[in-house]
Amino acid sequence: MVKNVSSRATEQVLPLVAPRVREILKRLDDKTWGKIEEIRLREGGPLQLCRAGGELMLSPAGEPADAGRAYRVEEEDITLTLQLVSKCSLYAFEEELRRGYLTVPGGHRVGLSGKAVLEKGYIKVLRHLSSMNFRIAREVPGTAEKVLPYLRAPQGGGIFSTLIISPPQAGKTTLLRDIVRCLSDGVPGLRIKPRKVGLVDERSEIAGCFEGSPQLQVGKRTDVLDSAPKGEGMMLLLRSMSPEVMATDEIGREEDAAAVEEMVNAGVTVVTSAHASYLEELYHRPSIRRLLEQEVFPRILVLSRSRGAGTIEQVFDPVSEKNILPRLS
Amino acid sequence: MFDTAAQVAGAACVVVAASLWGEMKARGLIYRLRQLQQFHQGLRLLDTEISYTATPLPYAFSRIGDRIGGPVGGIFLQASRYMQEGSDKSAREAWVGAIDDNQNATYFTREDRKVMEALGVSLGLTDREGQLQQIQMVSGELEYALEEARRERSKHERMWRYLGVLGGVALVIFLI
Numbered sequence: 266m267v268k269n270v271s272s273r274a275t276e277q278v279l280p281l282v283a284p285r286v287r288e289i290l291k292r293l294d295d296k297t298w299g300k301i302e303e304i305r306l307r308e309g310g311p312l313q314l315c316r317a318g319g320e321l322m323l324s325p326a327g328e329p330a331d332a333g334r335a336y337r338v339e340e341e342d343i344t345l346t347l348q349l350v351s352k353c354s355l356y357a358f359e360e361e362l363r364r365g366y367l368t369v370p371g372g373h374r375v376g377l378s379g380k381a382v383l384e385k386g387y388i389k390v391l392r393h394l395s396s397m398n399f400r401i402a403r404e405v406p407g408t409a410e411k412v413l414p415y416l417r418a419p420q421g422g423g424i425f426s427t428l429i430i431s432p433p434q435a436g437k438t439t440l441l442r443d444i445v446r447c448l449s450d451g452v453p454g455l456r457i458k459p460r461k462v463g464l465v466d467e468r469s470e471i472a473g474c475f476e477g478s479p480q481l482q483v484g485k486r487t488d489v490l491d492s493a494p495k496g497e498g499m500m501l502l503l504r505s506m507s508p509e510v511m512a513t514d515e516i517g518r519e520e521d522a523a524a525v526e527e528m529v530n531a532g533v534t535v536v537t538s539a540h541a542s543y544l545e546e547l548y549h550r551p552s553i554r555r556l557l558e559q560e561v562f563p564r565i566l567v568l569s570r571s572r573g574a575g576t577i578e579q580v581f582d583p584v585s586e587k588n589i590l591p592r593l594s
Numbered sequence: 595m596f597d598t599a600a601q602v603a604g605a606a607c608v609v610v611a612a613s614l615w616g617e618m619k620a621r622g623l624i625y626r627l628r629q630l631q632q633f634h635q636g637l638r639l640l641d642t643e644i645s646y647t648a649t650p651l652p653y654a655f656s657r658i659g660d661r662i663g664g665p666v667g668g669i670f671l672q673a674s675r676y677m678q679e680g681s682d683k684s685a686r687e688a689w690v691g692a693i694d695d696n697q698n699a700t701y702f703t704r705e706d707r708k709v710m711e712a713l714g715v716s717l718g719l720t721d722r723e724g725q726l727q728q729i730q731m732v733s734g735e736l737e738y739a740l741e742e743a744r745r746e747r748s749k750h751e752r753m754w755r756y757l758g759v760l761g762g763v764a765l766v767i768f769l770i
Contacts, residue, residue: 284682344719345684353677353685353718354650356725390721 274298274401277371282399283345286312289336292327302434304399308343311335317574346397350375360492362390364468372402372473372480402473404481408436408575409443413455415580415589416444416564422458424448424510426529426561429538430547431568436575437538438514440568442471442483444536445512449484462487463508463533465498471514496520499528512536522552529561543567544581557583601770608769609762616758620751626701627743632666633710634736641729644722651685651718652677665699672696685718706743709735 275298279287282304289312290304303315311332314321324330350369351358361367365388366376379394416425427444431437451459464487466472472479474491483489488506490498495513497520502508511528513521516537528535541547544567548554556562560583567579580590636658643654652674659671669692675681676688683691690711702710713732716724 345682348684348718349682351718352650352652353688354648354652354654355718355720356644356722357648357650359648359721362721392721392724 274371274373274403277369278304278373278399278401281346281349281369281375282306283342283349286336286338286342286346289323289325289327293323297321301401302403303401306338306343306346306397308338308340308395310338312338343394343397347394359390363388365391366468368469368473368475368480370475370480372469372475374400374402374470374473376400402470402481403439404442405436405439405575406443406446406482408440409447410452410455412440412566412577412580413444413447413452413457417455417457422456424457424460424534424536425563426535427537427564427566428556428562429536429566429568430541430544431538432542432570433540434574435568435570437568438470439575440566441512441514441536441538442481445471445487445510446482446484448510448536449486459486460509461507462510462512463499463502463506464489465493465495465502465511465513466491467493467495467498467513468515471512494520496524499524503528503531503533508533510534510536514538515540517550517552519552522556525556525561526559535561542569544579560584605766605770608766609759612762612765613755613758616754616756616761619754619758622701623743623747623751623754626703626706627740627747629664629666629700629702630706630736630740630743632662632664634733634740636662636666636670637713637729637733637736641726641733644725644729648722665696668699669693669696686714689714689717706739709739 279290282290286306297316300316300318301314302317305313305315311322312335314323322330322332322335324334325336347355350367355362358367362377365378366374368374376398377391377394378396379391381388382390382392416427418425429437429441445462445464447457448460449462451457462484464472464483466474466489469491471481472483472489472491473481474489477491479487479489488502488508490502493501495516496518499511499513502511511533512535514537516522516525516539525535525537539547539553544565547557563582563584565579565581565583566577567581569576569578571578577590579588581587582589639658639661640654643649643657649657655670655674655677659667659669659674661667662670672692672695673688676683676691677685681688693707693710709732712735713728716728720728
């Protein structure tokens with residue numbers, strides 16, 4: 266299973282990387298590939314890979330090396346990679362150049378950095394691109410199964426609105442995606458019936474849409490609104506798709522919180538996430554604090570990397586103010 | 595003057611061959627102008643594809659190639675094929691490669707080819723504004739090439755035809 270996932274990612278990502286770098290990456294074995302989270306190319310910098318256990322730099326022969334002996338990425342490598350990623354047409358990705366990343370088939374994301382060109386104080390486009398970061402999208406179906414029993418309301422078979430919090434790179438999006446998939450498809454074994462789900466994917470990270478169609482599994486009954494601002498997007502989907510569950514990630518702005526309130530008032534279950542390492546941190550953010558005080562989220566999932574990405578630390582019930590996850594021995 | 599029928603036939607052959615050669619030279623001038631005009635049309639279409647719909651180059655080029663047809667359309671089609679996945683070519687390599695591949699079918703001079711190759715410089719590497727500027731620039735240089743091709747044609751088209759016929763006649767006289 267893991268091998269399939271990693272070899273698929275290899276097949277999808279490698280053709281988009283400049284041939285010289287590709288030859289080096291091809292020498293990696295499947296096991297190493299399976300753990301890679303990022304491939305970083307910087308003009309004049311060493312070829313760097315990031316994985317769960319830390320970074321890895323590669324020599325021109327594909328061997329682990331220190332920064333001094335690692336393969337040095339040249340301007341030509343960046344240029345050719347850009348051409349391969351954009352089908353020789355960077356101009357067709359202006360919106361993406363403004364946001365700083367684009368999504369490729371398979372839902373992987375390519376982050377870009379260079380010189381920002383401003384218009385009226387806002388970034389209009391990026392030019393002279395000098396850094397690229399391939400973020401490998403990994404679906405881990407089954408991650409949600411551990412928490413789903415806690416999200417089910419004791420009576421009526423409903424689902425509690427849920428907020429997932431964690432520090433960066435601890436598996437928030439992966440868990441959110443799998444919860445969305447499970448709610449959309451239904452899990453008979455856990456007595457969860459299929460539901461209509463609306464998914465607002467502002468940064469194309471949850472469904473990994475490429476040209477509007479989801480590349481990652483988000484369920485059969487999920488309508489994805491890609492690249493839309495969360496607040497406005499939720500309102501649009503509420504009107505247009507009448508979802509039973511609304512999902513989005515990284516809420517934080519005032520308008521996001523207002524839209525979440527609106528959803529809950531309309532009887533829609535909200536599943537979302539926010540950046541925070543601890544529960545207390547949430548109370549420092551006024552918009553989220555307001556949602557918590559209104560008891561919008563009967564369940565808060567706290568994740569960490571303590572036993573690998575996606576470790577579930579707590580399933581917090583704000584009403585009883587208790588962690589309802591049984592302690593592991 | 596002519597001793598035998600064979601000599602008449604031979605002389606006729608020389609004159610016809612020389613006239614054909616002159617005709618070919620004259621046609622070369624006409625075809626060059628026509629092909630430059632087709633390339634100019636291709637640039638205008640590319641400008642539209644990029645500014646209105648931001649069509650990615652492989653699709654834009656194949657559409658332009660179909661529309662223009664002939665050897666110049668062939669260059670666009672070939673470049674489009676080179677840009678498809680798996681070839682690992684940059685847009686510039688694809689474009690220059692396609693021009694080289696079609697060299698025998700086109701009547702462009704070396705200077706014409708240089709103007710055309712200039713389109714490849716930043717092809718696909720900049721935002722929309724940058725692409726349109728590049729097209730504008732090549733278009734400007736192409737105007738000169740077109741002007742020159744027109745002048746060349748009006749000056750030399752008839753010359754090559756006369757030269758062919760008269761050259762053939764002169765050769766016949768010389769041989770006799």
